[in-house]
Amino acid sequence: MAVIDIFLDYAVSHIEPYHIALWLLITAASGALCAALYKKGRIDGKSAVILPLLVLYLLLVLRLTLFNRPRNADYAYTLDFDRLIRALQKGKLRPMADQLWNVVLFVPLGFLLAALCEGKRTVHPFIMVVLASFTIEVTQFLTRRGVFELSDLVLNSLGGLIGVLIIAVPHRRAGRTLLPSCESDRSASDPRR
Numbered sequence: 001m002a003v004i005d006i007f008l009d010y011a012v013s014h015i016e017p018y019h020i021a022l023w024l025l026i027t028a029a030s031g032a033l034c035a036a037l038y039k040k041g042r043i044d045g046k047s048a049v050i051l052p053l054l055v056l057y058l059l060l061v062l063r064l065t066l067f068n069r070p071r072n073a074d075y076a077y078t079l080d081f082d083r084l085i086r087a088l089q090k091g092k093l094r095p096m097a098d099q100l101w102n103v104v105l106f107v108p109l110g111f112l113l114a115a116l117c118e119g120k121r122t123v124h125p126f127i128m129v130v131l132a133s134f135t136i137e138v139t140q141f142l143t144r145r146g147v148f149e150l151s152d153l154v155l156n157s158l159g160g161l162i163g164v165l166i167i168a169v170p171h172r173r174a175g176r177t178l179l180p181s182c183e184s185d186r187s188a189s190d191p192r193r
Contacts, residue, residue, distance in 0.1 A: 019063060023056055023059045023060070024056075026055060026056075026059060027052050027053075027055055027056040027059075028052075030051060030052045030055040031048075031052035034047070034048040034049075034051050034052055035048060046115070046116075046118075047116060050112055050115055050116045051116070053112060054112045054113075054116065057108050057109065057112060058109075061105060061109070061136070062136075064105070065105075065136050065140065065146065066136065066139060066140060066143070066145050066146065067145075069140075069145040069146050070145070071143070071144045071145055072144045072145070072146075076141070076147040076148070077141055077147060077148035077149070078147060078148070078149045078150065078151070079150045080150065080151075081150070081151045081154075083099070083149070083151060084099050084151045084155070087099050099151070099155060102151075102152050102155035102156050102159065103155050103156070103158050103159035103162070104159060105156065105159060106129060106132075106133065106156040106157070106158075106159030106160040106163065107159045107160070107162050107163040107166075108163060109129055109132060109159075109160050109163060110125060110126065110129050110159065110160035110161060110162060110163020110164040110165075110166075111163035111164070111166050111167060112163070113125035113128050113129065113160075113163075113164070114163065114164040114166070114167035114168060115167055118167065118171075125160075125164045126157075126160060126161055126164050129156070129157060129159075129160025129161070129163070129164070130153075130157045130160070132156075132160075133152070133153050133156035133157055133160070134153060136156075137149065137152060137153050
């Protein structure tokens with residue numbers, strides 16, 4: 001339970017009540033837009049539910065990863081895993097929780113993207129997670145609101161992969177795939193087969 005307490009302390013210390021009100025307003029607006037698109041037949045019901053949740057989640061992630069940090073004078077990046085290795089070697093809860101936070105933070109993104117992309121021919125949700133994490137790390141570096149850390153990119157991607165697998169594994173067990181393959185599309189439309 002101590003790890004959960006550390007996560008909650010971090011999130012609560014970086015989120016003001018007015019942020020929550022603003023996020024709920026933006027989420028409600030995106031929900032209304034999705035409902036209108038659903039009524040017009042432009043998106044399916046599942047997407048109309050998932051997209052506002054994805055908007056709310058992304059607002060939270062951007063607040064925690066970019067907008068809660070002061071601007072640094074220097075650019076910084078680390079392409080090694082020293083911080084992660086030190087956290088594991090020390091065996092102390094706080095440094096390990098900071099690293100675990102990078103995993104946990106991206107599990108919902110993988111889950112929501114996998115659920116949104118389910119049955120649609122699109123870029124694989126895991127690739128979207130990696131690109132989102134990379135975008136955040138590069139933005140932190142360019143805006144000087146954080147450090148580009150390769151270990152963060154890897155841990156965020158691991159979290160996203162876990163989220164994708166939460167959707168993909170049951171599909172695999174049921175004999176289905178998460179995303180339709182191009183080959184199955186060709187064979188279904190090809191009259192010679």
